Amino acid sequence: MAKDSKERRPRAETPKGFRDYFGAEVSERKAMLDKIAEVYHLYGFDPLETSAVETVEALGKFLPDVDRPNEGVFAWQDEDKDWLALRYDLTAPLARVAAQYRNDLPTPYRRYAMGPVWRNEKPGPGRFRQFYQCDADTVGTGSVAADAEICAMLADALEAVGIPRGDYVVKVNNRKVLNGVMEVAGVLDPSDPEKFAHERGIVLRAIDKIDRLGPDGVRALLGEGRKDESGDFTKGAGLSVKQAEVVMGFTSAKRDSGDATVARLRELIGGSVLGAEGVTELEQIAALLAAQGYGPDRIVIDPGVVRGLGYYTGPVFEAELTFEILDEKGRKRQFGSVAGGGRYDDLVKRFTGQAVPATGVSIGVDRLLAALRAKGRTGGDTTGPVIVTVMDRDRMADYQAMATELRRAGIRAEVYLGNPKNFGNQLKYADKRQSPVAVIQGTDEAARGVVQVKDLVLGAKIAAEASHEEWKSQPAQVEVARADLVATVRQMLGRG
Template sequence: MAKDKSPRRPRAETPKGFRDYFGADVTERKAMLDTIAEVYHRYGFDPLETSAVETVEALGKFLPDVDRPNAGVFGWQDEDGDWLALRYDMTAPLARVAAQFRNDLPSPYRRYAMGPVWRNEKPGPGRFRQFYQCDADTVGASSVAADAEICAMLSDALEAVGIERGDYIVRVNNRKVLNGVMEVAGVLDPADPERFEEERGIVLRAIDKLDRLGEAGVRLLMGEGRKDESGDFTKGAGLTEAQADVVMGFMSAKRENGPATVARLRELVAGSATGIEGVEELETIAELLAAQGYGPDRIEIDPSVVRGLGYYTGPVFEAELTFEILDEKGRKRSFGSVAGGGRYDDLVKRFTGQTVPGTGVSIGVDRLLAALRAKGRAGGDSAGPVVVTVMDRERMADYQAMVGELRRAGIRAEVYLGNPKNFGNQLKYADKRHSPVAVIQGGDEAAKGTIILKDLILGARIAEGASLEEWKARPAQVEVPRSELVAAVRQMLEQG
């Protein structure tokens, strides 16, 4: 008789599109977010933590089909038949909170939120299904002073975490200006917004491809269409040369300074009330920022910012890091965008039926952390704890007393809790933990009332290639009185 097969063991692997975060990844991210939170707090914003789970109805653009919600979210049906989903961003939960607690919250309501979000999308290189977002929003303020404040706060946050002035720029545009350009170009009818919707979509997508296709490629998409190198043909918007000139003029409207850029935009949108309103809002934002000392070296008017075309209703902004890095092929390129946002005045309306103005920004946490590592502001080996080794299992209380003293003095420390039989394994453990110092006390040292401090920083430096000559004045280990444990360890740590 055949034996029953033993149960299949589960595979020890991270689900596709997800990843695990260890030691330094977690601590560096927390330190960065704590610094950003300090800036947001200084601006008067309050923290908000919402549930990781929202109703699919509250999320808005994802609605359940016959079997399950749209593939963009991780959703399921509960026992009551309601569809629930993991949040896919921080903004939809904010809209729900602003509507649900509108009688309790101050207006305007200023909040920041940090945490993971989930996207049920196909993963790829650098594209995960779970990632962190860091958002700040003001709900209930129609004044563009709120937009200017968000831009100033974003600038301060970047500098606070270690992105130096000159290595970033916050670019500001206005969706109303773009709508005005579309109106002048004849692809937007204010009396019938749905008219020319297909042509307008082609134009907007073409604008977004300027960096990749260049002016010639974009102009082809404005007209009859474009055939790429593979022979595939992309249908164009069918604009005349004159219409295309208006749009192309918008894309090249940036001048040597903000006032000149605004003047050029005013020329382009002449005849469009919406466009003129957008230009005036940009002027106001620039004036408010200048009054606070935020010049074009930090924040500038830039018509090329066209993010979130179907989402934003007014000012839009984007933070770009301008320093160069090497890509996977060793080529130099600018680091690129790490944050973006803008004004959205229709989000809360879904819940209340009333227009509630809002503006906000979202920082790409992983991208900003990668930028700090590229600048040497993060990513170094995280210092591990001081390790108190165990030479005599029967004297564990003595070792625990040592580690207690170190911790009370604010020094990160631990007792080795593995098998103490092999002392070499204890030092290997300390090395793997990136420990700076090992504390040793055997029977002889205990009898004399001393301890030995082994300098593991020194060993690591020599292993990295530092010459012995360079470090010969520094002993590999010292023996000190037991009563001087804390002072001696602190001195060794300070020597670094």
């Protein structure tokens, strides 16, 4: 008789392209987001939480990864045959909210949102299918003052979390200017916006990669296409050499001053009415920011910023961190972009049929957190709880009472709930938890009305740096009256 096959056990592994976040990472992220939220709140923005799931129809087709099924989203068909998907950003859900609640929301509506988004894209080093975003948007005004305000708020948020002036720059451009250049290059027809749409999409994504691919790589994508180091070929936009050079002139239009850059852009857009409108908007944004004290040490006009998503219609912006880090091969490089956004005046129109202007920015939470770690500026409290050890399991109520007393005093504390038989294991547990203090009370201490309080941080330091005799003389562990438990723990935490 054949043996019964054993039931296959599931593999204990994170799905490809996803990751788990543990205590310190979660605490650091929360601390950073709290500081950003304070800045957004000061500017008058209200928080908004939307569903993680939207209809595919509501999300639209705006992801740049056009070769993936369903435009790069995780989608499935519901029981009533509707297609649903996990949100790929926080902007598309906002457009749905702005349309759905348009009679209830103030105009303009200013909101910020923080949370995970999901993209069904090929994962790679540092590229995950689930990641956090932190957005702020103003819906319902076409004034470029709203775009300028977003840029100023972004600069303030970066400084609030610990990125000093000089270590970042907010770059501002305008898609109308680029559209004007593409009109001159012959890949945009103002009378037929859909004509050359595919080619323009390739142009946008190519320019957006100029920092990574360099001018030659972008030129190849503007032309017939590009083969990367692995041999994979990416089809290009099919522009002629002359057309490509017009576009390349746009990417190198930045000059030493904002005025000189704007003058060069006016040359490039020729007689394009749309391009001229974009240049004028850049001038207005620069003037508004300068009046508020946001000079070129914080915010600059840079034609190299285009943003890859197709829904942007006007000003676009990107926050770049300028300090150097070492890459995986030990080479120096700038940290790069941590935030981006722009104006998207047609997104809400998809729902209402009426033009609803909007502008906003999205911060890449994981990227910014990695930057803060690289600078040693993470602000989350990673200290573990005070551990109340268990010397006598029959006295668990006494130990729980100690932990409760510490908590009521605002001190994070827990009772050891594993097997108390081996006291060494309790201290090993405290070490894994990064606990600063351990509380010890055996039968003898309880009879005398005292507790032992052990400073684990100081104890580890003394053990590592001092001789055995010095270690014995240091007060890493003290015996105090039970009534003095809270005061003693607080004192030890204070010197840590």
